[in-house]
Amino acid sequence: MGIKRYILLSLIYMVALGLYVYSFSAESYALTLLGVSLNLPVALWITLPVLVLVLGSIVHLVFYNFKDFLYKRALKKDFELFQEAAKNRILGEEVTHNYKTDGFKFAGRVLSCMRFDPTLPTSFIEEEVAKACALAVSIENGNYEDMKKYRLAKTNPLVVKNTINRLVVEPKFATEVLKNCKDLQSELCQKAYNALLNFASFNEIKRYDFATDKKAFRRMMERYLDADDSFDMDLKSIEDMLDQCEADRIDYLDLAREIKAKLSPDALIALFEKLYNTKGSVAADAYLYVLYDLQMIDKIREILVNSDRDEFVRFKTVLFLRDNAKSIDIDAFLRV
Numbered sequence: 001m002g003i004k005r006y007i008l009l010s011l012i013y014m015v016a017l018g019l020y021v022y023s024f025s026a027e028s029y030a031l032t033l034l035g036v037s038l039n040l041p042v043a044l045w046i047t048l049p050v051l052v053l054v055l056g057s058i059v060h061l062v063f064y065n066f067k068d069f070l071y072k073r074a075l076k077k078d079f080e081l082f083q084e085a086a087k088n089r090i091l092g093e094e095v096t097h098n099y100k101t102d103g104f105k106f107a108g109r110v111l112s113c114m115r116f117d118p119t120l121p122t123s124f125i126e127e128e129v130a131k132a133c134a135l136a137v138s139i140e141n142g143n144y145e146d147m148k149k150y151r152l153a154k155t156n157p158l159v160v161k162n163t164i165n166r167l168v169v170e171p172k173f174a175t176e177v178l179k180n181c182k183d184l185q186s187e188l189c190q191k192a193y194n195a196l197l198n199f200a201s202f203n204e205i206k207r208y209d210f211a212t213d214k215k216a217f218r219r220m221m222e223r224y225l226d227a228d229d230s231f232d233m234d235l236k237s238i239e240d241m242l243d244q245c246e247a248d249r250i251d252y253l254d255l256a257r258e259i260k261a262k263l264s265p266d267a268l269i270a271l272f273e274k275l276y277n278t279k280g281s282v283a284a285d286a287y288l289y290v291l292y293d294l295q296m297i298d299k300i301r302e303i304l305v306n307s308d309r310d311e312f313v314r315f316k317t318v319l320f321l322r323d324n325a326k327s328i329d330i331d332a333f334l335r336v
Contacts (some may be wrong), residue, residue: 003061009056018043071101078104082111087132091150092118092158144169158288164191171195178208202233212244214251221255225262235271252286253334265294285334288315292330
């Protein structure tokens with residue numbers, strides 16, 4: 001029952017009670033208390049306790065209605081906060097909202113421990129939460145989305161993933177990413193560096209303090225050897241990168257096999273002779289391969305004659321087969 005209806009019915013009841021009593025007795029009664037005398041009709045004296053009870057009950061109703069109003073308002077605000085927290089959690093943000101009601105306090109603690117799984121089917125009625133869900137799913141599926149309006153932290157995993165997606169469709173954005181790279185080993189910085197390798201000049205690549213691994217060296221060599229690519233680097237830089245990526249015997253052999261189409265015979269011999277003299281056995285097969293490819297057999301024999309018995313076994317075998325008119329796929333044989 002509403003307070004207004006309760007007051008109205010109470011007034012009707014008190015009036016009816018007073019009239020009923022007055023119909024039996026129209027006399028008055030005087031009550032003296034602390035020297036004060038109050039003379040009122042009996043009907044009014046009968047009605048006064050009811051009035052006190054009604055006033056007390058009205059105060060009681062007002063108090064609990066107000067308390068219920070505050071609870072419902074807190075519940076509404078908590079629901080709005082929870083929707084915002086759910087949206088932020090879907091977008092990978094940490095949530096630290098303070099709820100007023102016990103139910104949402106528990107739900108909030110549970111939500112802070114949860115992670116959104118874009119592979120699971122989801123359906124949200126609330127528009128903003130549904131949009132956040134669709135955005136997160138799209139990014140996890142490899143698409144680049146505009147997330148500026150959400151103002152998420154740069155370290156947010158979803159933001160990082162979205163930036164990586166952008167590098168796929170917009171490789172030159174790598175320069176913007178690398179400007180702000182503090183942790184060179186982070187996934188984002190590594191992805192940006194790998195994207196940079198596909199379009200930047202060698203001098204631009206050298207500006208960034210990334211250690212050259214075999215994968216990076218291989219990509220740069222592919223561009224260097226591509227006649228349609230303007231990418232260029234000096235031989236000294238190639239030597240330095242071979243050191244940085246700790247190239248092994250096979251790496252030197254691959255380099256010799258691939259770079260021979262790029263360099264003149266004199267430059268090719270000079271490069272691998274230098275590598276042989278500085279790196280020793282790890283570059284020996286590559287140097288001998290270059291000599292063999294250029295048919296400088298006498299030079300090879302000179303090196304083999306002056307070697308120990310267990311050195312250059314592969315090339316000693318190659319020359320033995322050659323001298324006995326046996327054909328051999330030297331590229332495949334040296335890689336064994």
